[in-house]
Amino acid sequence: MDPFSVFDTQRNDGYITYAGMLSTLAITAFSHKVLVNRKVGLLAENSMRANLGLGLALAATGSPMLTRLSTELKLSKTAVGQVAIQAGIFSDMVATSLMCLGNLIFHDDSMLSYSEQRYHPFYVALIVVQIIILVTASKWVLRKINDRNPEGKPMKGIYMIGLMTAVLSICFLDKQLHMDINLASFMIGLALPREGRVSRLLINNINFFLNSVILPVYLVNICLSNTKFKFHLSTQVDTLINVPLSWPKLFISIAIGTIGKIFGTVISARLYGMKWLDGIALGQLLSTKGYFHIFCAYEAWNHLMINDSTFVALLYMIFVTLAITPLVGYGIAAWARRKAMSRLMGLQFHMSEAELRLMVGLHGPQNLPIMLTLVEAVRWNKEPGKVTLYTTDMIELTEHAAVTLIKGDGQEGIEVMDEEVLEMRNHIGGALNMFQKKSNDEVNMRRLLAVSSFDDMDRDICMCADDVKAVLIILPFHKSQRIDGSMNTGHAGFKLVNEKVLQHAPCSVGIMVDRGLGHTNQGSHSLVGKNVVIVFIGGGDDREALTLATQMCQHPAIKLTVIRFLPDVEALVRESPRSHKFSNFTQTFVSKEDVQMQLDNEFFADFYNQ
Incomplete structure (x- = not known):
C-alpha cells in the first residue's frame, strides 16, 4: 500500500x-x-x-x-x-x-x-535520510526491473538476487544504526510499491515461505x-x-x-x-x-x-x-443477505424487454470458446446493451494462493497475486475484450472472482448470482474431451461444486459439456449450420431449457428441433392403484402431474405462437 x-x-x-x-x-x-x-x-x-x-x-x-x-x-x-x-x-x-x-x-x-548515546541523534538522522532515499528510489529501480522482464518471460534470477541482497544490506545497516531489524523489514515493505511484476513475485515467493515456515x-x-x-x-x-x-x-x-x-x-x-x-x-x-x-x-x-x-x-x-x-x-x-421474499429468477420468468443477465463460471481459458458461442446465440435478438455477461473465475483457495491475497480495487475487494492465476486471468480478459469488440460492444462484460475451497465455492457462485440478479448460471462440466472424442476422468473438486450449485442456486443452472463447438471461430461464423435439439419430457426444468432454446433459435444460423414425449392417455386410464394403502399418494401424484401437464401445454401454446 x-x-x-x-x-x-x-x-x-x-x-x-x-x-x-x-x-x-x-x-x-x-x-x-x-x-x-x-x-x-x-x-x-x-x-x-x-x-x-x-x-x-x-x-x-x-x-x-x-x-x-x-x-x-x-x-x-x-x-x-x-x-x-x-x-x-x-x-x-x-x-x-x-x-x-x-x-x-x-x-x-x-x-x-x-559513546553510542552521544551519536544516537546522528543515527536517527541517517535512518530518516535512508527512508527518504528508499521511498523515492525504490519505484524507479523496480520500474526498470519490470521493463527488462516483461510479462510472459521468465524473471532473470540476477535481478531477484540483487534485490534480496539490497534488502538484507539495508536491514544490516539499520542494525548497525541500532534500529530494530524487524521494524526495518516492515519499513522496507512499506517503501516497495505494490504494482509490478517484481512485487508480485516477492509476494508469491516470500509470503508463502514466511507464513508456512x-x-x-x-x-x-x-x-x-x-x-x-x-x-x-x-x-x-x-x-x-x-x-x-x-x-x-x-x-x-x-x-x-x-x-x-x-x-x-x-x-x-x-x-x-x-x-x-x-x-x-x-x-x-x-x-x-x-x-x-x-x-x-x-x-x-x-x-x-x-x-x-x-x-x-x-x-x-x-x-x-x-x-x-x-x-x-x-x-x-x-x-x-436477508430477504423478506425471494423472487423467481429464471429465463421463463424473464421479461423480454428487461436486461438479460447471464453468469458463466470458468475453470480457465479453455472454457471460453463454447461459453462465448452460447452467449452469441442468446444475445442475437436483444437490443444493444440489453445483455450482460458476468464471467466468474473459479479459483481454488490453496495455501499458496491464500498468502498472496491482497486488497483489490474492484467489486470483489480482494485480488490473488499468484503468478499462474494472474496469467490465467489476463488470458481470459484478453479473450473477453476481443469478443466484446467483435460484438460491437453490444454485450456488457463484468468480471467476478470466486476464491474458495471446493467445499465452499458453491456459496461464492450462488452469492454472486444473487448479487447481480442473474437469471441463468452456466458452469463447465468437470470432464473435458480428449483428442479421440472420449472424456477424461475430470476434476472431483469441480464436480462437487457443480452438484452443490445445482442444489442451492437462486436461479436456473446449466452444465456445459464441451464437445468442441466454437473452438474454430468465435462469433456468428461458428454458429453457421448448427442444429439445436430439445428433448422435452415435461416439468419446470424442461420448460426452462426450451426457453433457452427459443432465445437461441432467433439467430438466423440456428435450426431448432423440439421432440416432446407425451404419456399414453389410454394406458393411464387402465392403470389403477394396486392397493388402497397407496391410493391417496397416487391421487396426489396424479394431481401434481396434471398441473405440470397443464403448464406444459400452456407453455407450448405460447411457444408455437412465437
Missing part, C-alpha cells in the same frame, strides 16, 4: 481507521491506573513508550489474517467486508509506521554505551523461551508456555482493544451512512489481531515493559479475537 495514502482526504476507510485507533488510544490513556496496577495491570514499566506502545498495539489490525478470514467467510463481497479489508490494511500500515517512528524516538539508551517457528521459539533468569520465576517454570494465564489481564486486554475499536468505528461509520449493526460488526472485524501483534508483545517483553503473565495474556487475546471473528462473519453474511 502507498504510504502517502495517509494524506488522502477522500478515503472514507482512512477516517474509519483513524477513529478506531484514536478511540482505542484514548481508552488506553483513561485506563492508565489499571494498566500499571501490580496485580492486574498489563504494564511492568510506567513510561510514555510503554503506554503508547500498548495502545498502538491494541489499536492496530492484523490485516493479513482479516483478509484471509474475510475471503474464507465470503465477506469480501459484502459492503462491510470490503470496508473492513481496506480499513484493516490502512490500520496496519499506520500502526507499522508509527511503531517504526516510536522505535527511533523512544529508543532504550540503557542498552547503548556512552518462518512465522510458525518464530511463535514456537517464543513460547519455548527461557524466562526464569529475567523475572526470577519458580524453578518449575522452565519455559514461557508454562506460565499460568492471568484471567483479569486477558479480560482487560480484550476489553480495551475491542471496546475502543468498536466505539470509534461505530461513530465514524454512522457519519458515513452505515447502520448501527454494520458499524458494530465492522469494529469487531477490525479488532482482529495477527503476527504483528505477537511481534509487538515479544519486543515489549524483551525490553521488560511487560512481564511474563502479561505476555501470555496478550497471546491468548490474539487467539480469542481470531476465534470471535468467524462468528461475526457468519452474522454479517446472514444479515446482508
Whole structure:
C-alpha cells in the first residue's frame, strides 16, 4: 500500500481507521491506573513508550489474517467486508509506521554505551535520510526491473538476487544504526510499491515461505523461551508456555482493544451512512489481531515493559479475537443477505424487454470458446446493451494462493497475486475484450472472482448470482474431451461444486459439456449450420431449457428441433392403484402431474405462437 495514502482526504476507510485507533488510544490513556496496577495491570514499566506502545498495539489490525478470514467467510463481497479489508490494511500500515517512528524516538539508551548515546541523534538522522532515499528510489529501480522482464518471460534470477541482497544490506545497516531489524523489514515493505511484476513475485515467493515456515517457528521459539533468569520465576517454570494465564489481564486486554475499536468505528461509520449493526460488526472485524501483534508483545517483553503473565495474556487475546471473528462473519453474511421474499429468477420468468443477465463460471481459458458461442446465440435478438455477461473465475483457495491475497480495487475487494492465476486471468480478459469488440460492444462484460475451497465455492457462485440478479448460471462440466472424442476422468473438486450449485442456486443452472463447438471461430461464423435439439419430457426444468432454446433459435444460423414425449392417455386410464394403502399418494401424484401437464401445454401454446 502507498504510504502517502495517509494524506488522502477522500478515503472514507482512512477516517474509519483513524477513529478506531484514536478511540482505542484514548481508552488506553483513561485506563492508565489499571494498566500499571501490580496485580492486574498489563504494564511492568510506567513510561510514555510503554503506554503508547500498548495502545498502538491494541489499536492496530492484523490485516493479513482479516483478509484471509474475510475471503474464507465470503465477506469480501459484502459492503462491510470490503470496508473492513481496506480499513484493516490502512490500520496496519499506520500502526507499522508509527511503531517504526516510536522505535527511533523512544529508543532504550540503557542498552547503548556512552559513546553510542552521544551519536544516537546522528543515527536517527541517517535512518530518516535512508527512508527518504528508499521511498523515492525504490519505484524507479523496480520500474526498470519490470521493463527488462516483461510479462510472459521468465524473471532473470540476477535481478531477484540483487534485490534480496539490497534488502538484507539495508536491514544490516539499520542494525548497525541500532534500529530494530524487524521494524526495518516492515519499513522496507512499506517503501516497495505494490504494482509490478517484481512485487508480485516477492509476494508469491516470500509470503508463502514466511507464513508456512518462518512465522510458525518464530511463535514456537517464543513460547519455548527461557524466562526464569529475567523475572526470577519458580524453578518449575522452565519455559514461557508454562506460565499460568492471568484471567483479569486477558479480560482487560480484550476489553480495551475491542471496546475502543468498536466505539470509534461505530461513530465514524454512522457519519458515513452505515447502520448501527454494520458499524458494530465492522469494529469487531477490525479488532482482529495477527503476527504483528505477537511481534509487538515479544519486543515489549524483551525490553521488560511487560512481564511474563502479561505476555501470555496478550497471546491468548490474539487467539480469542481470531476465534470471535468467524462468528461475526457468519452474522454479517446472514444479515446482508436477508430477504423478506425471494423472487423467481429464471429465463421463463424473464421479461423480454428487461436486461438479460447471464453468469458463466470458468475453470480457465479453455472454457471460453463454447461459453462465448452460447452467449452469441442468446444475445442475437436483444437490443444493444440489453445483455450482460458476468464471467466468474473459479479459483481454488490453496495455501499458496491464500498468502498472496491482497486488497483489490474492484467489486470483489480482494485480488490473488499468484503468478499462474494472474496469467490465467489476463488470458481470459484478453479473450473477453476481443469478443466484446467483435460484438460491437453490444454485450456488457463484468468480471467476478470466486476464491474458495471446493467445499465452499458453491456459496461464492450462488452469492454472486444473487448479487447481480442473474437469471441463468452456466458452469463447465468437470470432464473435458480428449483428442479421440472420449472424456477424461475430470476434476472431483469441480464436480462437487457443480452438484452443490445445482442444489442451492437462486436461479436456473446449466452444465456445459464441451464437445468442441466454437473452438474454430468465435462469433456468428461458428454458429453457421448448427442444429439445436430439445428433448422435452415435461416439468419446470424442461420448460426452462426450451426457453433457452427459443432465445437461441432467433439467430438466423440456428435450426431448432423440439421432440416432446407425451404419456399414453389410454394406458393411464387402465392403470389403477394396486392397493388402497397407496391410493391417496397416487391421487396426489396424479394431481401434481396434471398441473405440470397443464403448464406444459400452456407453455407450448405460447411457444408455437412465437
